[in-house]
Amino acid sequence: MADPTPDVPAAPATRPLGVSRPDLTVADLPTPEEVFGVRRIGPKELFRYALGPSLIALGISVGSGEWLLGPQAVGKYGFEGVGWIIVVSAVLQTLYNIECSRYVVATGEAPVVGWGRVPPGWFLWVPLSVFVVIFAFIAGGWAASAGQGMYALVHGEVPGKDAEEPRLWAIALLVVVFLITAAARRISRALELANWLMVGTILAALLLIDLFIVPFSGWWEGIKGFVTPAAPPDGITATELGGLAGFTALASGLNWYVMGHYRDKGYGMGHRTGFISGLRGERVKLLDSGVTFPDDEKNAALWKRWYRLLRTDMWGIFFVGAMLGMLLPTILMARAVELSGTRPTQANVPTFVAAALDEEYGRWLFYAALLLGVLILFSTQLGIFEAMVRVTTDAAHATSPRLRALLEGDPRRFYYPFMLVLLVIISVILHLALPVSLVQWSANMVNLGALIYPFMLMYLNTRLPRAARPRLWHHVVLVLNFLFFGFFFVNFVADFAGDPLITF
Structure with missing residues (x-):
């Protein structure tokens, strides 16, 4: 006699992690070959398909810290006492980025x-x-700052202090960011390709200009300043030093806001959770909760492969690029100060190098430096503007069932309208202060994140599958991030209130 009980499919395995969110679904890790559609991951496939998310972070980094705050600090105070802070910040931030991305690769969830x-x-x-x-x-x-560079590139002169046109150019470039994301099939991939082009051009052009105009002594002073511990120079403020530390490499405690691109790239469990597609792409289901892998030998071996790819991306592209991106502009700025006999100010630092080279070498190098500056600052604009929209979209989509129903499973219906709203708000705010003072404010605010998120990462990452859990020294690195960047934030707040804890 046949069994009348119908077959009931087994419920998918789940794994609890933390509080107030659904349990993670459990599934096998995909192989890198499956994700990237290749037979094997060799050197060619590595660069063509697997590496790239760190380039988006690097594109942001090169504009804010490396082109503005680092050169401004070196131009005013020299390398001694400034360079080592740059190196320590870059090392700590690279390690912190890896810890943020560990969670993304192991769960497919954006950090937010x-x-x-x-x-x-x-x-x-x-x-x-x-x-x-x-x-x-x-x-x-x-x-x-990008708007200032565009104005100078178009008119052949540095804009006046209260000129309106540079702000209009800044708004126009925000619109360009919107158009790039709208034209993409897969937004993260479009940002990667744009940054491969821009960052590659930036570093190659900076290297050629530096080889042409910076003497060996200038190179040696820059390299020596990076590796020689020394007290901060007399006269540097807590805000300047904190801004330099915060925006060297990326955004210290808030670096996590860019690491969600590893999900969209398909790293590890990100392949199981979906991504945000562009308007030209097909609608892709983005899960509102993550997926992780079982504790078994097969998945532990696959985790090691994904973790190697992550570290290669971070150390081979992000760290190396950030160090070159800081060394090349700072020695160029030092040479510009030497040639002009003046020092950069908050008002003119975006165009200071171009103006100095114009006087010494002629208009061709003036325009070359301006074009380079616009590329550098636009790469930052592209990454930051898109990331603010992405973080808000991920947060709203994951936590609001009502919004998901309204969006009918398509996060683009929130992403693009919110980008337009943010564009209008930023267009108003950027009229309120000098560009570099705004960047310094942002750079010190990101240090606030170092007081909070390292400990949250410890909580999350110690609850991952065993193969993905961090070792003790990874926790030590997170505490060092808290101490280093947290000190600069506390000193910034005290300085803002009128009485810094430490003066130099």
């Missing part, structure tokens, strides 16, 4: 969604994290 698993829950950490990111970057100093 993962924070919702930390007690007391998403209702505190998700809205707070979105607010901190937007508050830190909405000032628009990166956009205003």
Whole structure:
């Protein structure tokens, strides 16, 4: 006699992680070959398909810290006492980035969604994290600085202090960012390709200009300054030093806001959770909760492969690029100061090098430096503007069932309207202060993240599958991030209130 009980499909295995969010679904890790559609990952496939998310972070980094705050600090105070802070910041931030990305690769969740698993829950950490990111970057100093460069490139002269046209150019470049994302099939891939082109051009052009005009003594002073510990120079303020530390490499404690691109790239479990596609791409389902892998030998071996790819991307592209991106502009700025006999100010640092080279070498190098500056600052504009929209979209999509129903499973219906709203808000704000002062404000605000997120990462990452859990020294690195960048934030707040804890 046949069994009348119908077959009931087994419920998928799940794994609890943290509080206030659904359990993670459990599935096998994909292979890198499966994700990238290749037979094997050799050197060619590595560069063509696997590497890239760190380039988006590097594109942001090269514009804010490396082209503005680093050269301004070196131009005013020299390399001694400044260079070692740059190196320490870059090393700590690269290690911190790896820890942020560890969570993304192991769960397929963007960090802003993962924070919702930390007690007391998403209702505190998700809205707070979105607010901190937007508050830190909405000032628009990166956009205003790019607008200054565009004005000088078009008119052949540095804009006046209160000129309106540079701000209009800044707004126009924000519109270009919108058009790039709208024209993409897969937004993260479009940003990668744009940054491969821009960052590659930037570093190659900077190297050629430096080889042409910077004497050997200038190269040696820069390299020596990077590796020689010394007290900060007399006269540098807590705000300047904190801004330099915060925006060297990327954004110190808020670096996590860019690491969600590893999900969209398909790294590890990101392949299982979906991505945000562009308007030209097909609608792709983006899961509102993550997926992780079982604790078994097969998945432990696959995790090691993904973790190697992550470290290669971070150390081979992000760290090396960030160090070159800081060395090449700072020695160029030092040479420009030497040639002009003056020092950069907050008002003229975006165009200072071009003006100095114009007087010494003629208009061709003036325009070359301006074009280079615009590329550098636009790469930052592209990454920051898109990331603010991405973080808000991920947070809203993951935490609001009502919004998901309204969007009918298509996060683009929130992503693009919110980008337009943000464009209008930034267009108003960037009229309120000098570009570099806005960037310094943002750079010090990102140090606030170092007081919060390292400990949240410890909570999350120690609850991952065993193969993905960090070792003790990884926790030590996170504490060092807290101490280093947290000190600069506390000193910035004290300085802002009128009485810094430490003066130099």
